[in-house]
Amino acid sequence: MDFRLTDDQRALRQGVRDLLAGRFGRDALRAALDRADRKGAGGGRADGKDATGGRADGCVLDRGLWRELGAAGFFALRLPEAGGGVGLGLPEAVLAFEEAGRVLLPGPLIATHLAAGAVPGAATGEVVVTSADGGPADGGLVEWLDEADVVLGDAGGAEPLVPVDPLTPLHRLPVTSGRPPGNGALRAARTPDRLLASLLTAAEQLGSAARTCEIAVQHARTREQFGRPIGAFQAVQHLCADMLARVEPARAAVYAASVTADPADIAAARLLADEAAVRGARDCLQVHGGMGFTWESDVHLHLKRAWVRTQRAGGATQSEEELADDLVAGTA
Structure with a gap:
């Protein structure tokens, strides 16, 4: 099966990249981060609120950007043209969400899409x-949750959390059934929306992993120690090579799953993409040394967002169970 992109798909990817570069480039990312930092500067508490009872995370969605994404067709990519959509398919949606992951675009993109x-x-x-x-x-x-115009499902009793990612506010839902968290997760993960959400999450993780690989290589080429670029040292070369060796298999798996839409393919893609994003960001931090952990660096933001994405439906445990079920069924 040939998973090479068509000319139209490459043009779509470039168009989304250009749109996001113009509307949510690094300056916009840092501005959003600074706004969240200022709003949350009142002192966070364990319940996710500041001393006055307001939100400690400080995250506010850019409604202007959100409307521009809607006008550009980002959320309507897979809707038929007769219904006011763009009329494209799942592979094209994956390309768009990969670009969103590259720039750490905030907001409930998948749920809205x-x-x-x-x-x-x-x-x-x-x-x-x-x-x-x-x-x-x-x-x-x-x-x-606090920025939603529409909430699908029951979010009653949700408690705010102090998020690890400063640009992703989180609420935790209560456990009301008396069952421990996770019961029935595999069955729920097989619903069509859950499968698509897991695949689009994998696409975001892929974009982030590819971007951290690029950042690491750029830094290795320009940062000098002992009178030579750090990329000349074998240990740094190995880190960068390992990052690329995780990105490319994840890319192949995500693209393949977007064509087949098979639950087992999606599970494999999610596992590979989650690993590429988390381990890639960690390796990128190592390439940067101590400066990678500073607020001025973007590397820690990729790691924090990757951690948050791993907690979405279809994460490691569900994906591993899906693949195990598929293997058992294949040998029965």
């Missing part, structure tokens, strides 16, 4: 979040 066509206004800029990543029976995390 999946709601387009079913929730009025979602395709053009309404902010949609879903509690389906956990649900009252399982507990779980909900991203961007």
Whole structure:
């Protein structure tokens, strides 16, 4: 099977990259981070609120950017043209979300994209979040709950958390069924929206992993120690090579899963992409040394966002169970 991109797909990817570079480049990312830092400077508490009872995370969604994404067709990529959409398929959506992952684009992108066509206004800029990543029976995390125009599912009793990623506010859903978190996770993960959400999460992780690989290589070429670029040292070369060796198999798996939409393929893609994003960001930190952990660096932001994404539906445990079930079924 040939997974090389067509000319139209390459043009779409470049178009999304250009849009995001113009509207959410590094300066915009740092500005959003500074706004969140200032708003959350009142002193966070364990319950996710500041001393006055307000939100300690300080995250506010850029509604102007959100509407521009809607106008550009980001959320309506897979809707038919007759329904006001772009009329493209899952592979094209994966390319768009890969670009979103590269720039750490904030917001409930996946939930809003999946709601387009079913929730009025979602395709053009309404902010949609879903509690389906956990649900009252399982507990779980909900991203961007306070910014939602529409909440799908039951988010009653959700408690705010202090997020590890400063640009992803989180709420935790209560466990109300008496069952420990995670029961029934595999069955829930096989619903169509859960599968698509897991694949699009993998696409975001892939974009982030590719970007941290680029950042590491750029730094290795320009940062000098002992009168020579650090990229000349074998230990640094190995780190960069390992990052690339994780990115490319993840890319092949994510692209393949977008074509087949097979649950086992999606599970494999998610595992590879999660690993590439988390381990790649860690290796990128090592290439940067202590400066990678500083607030001025973007590397730690990729690691924190990658950690948050691993907690979404279809994460490591669910994906491993899906692949195990597929293997057992194949040998029965």
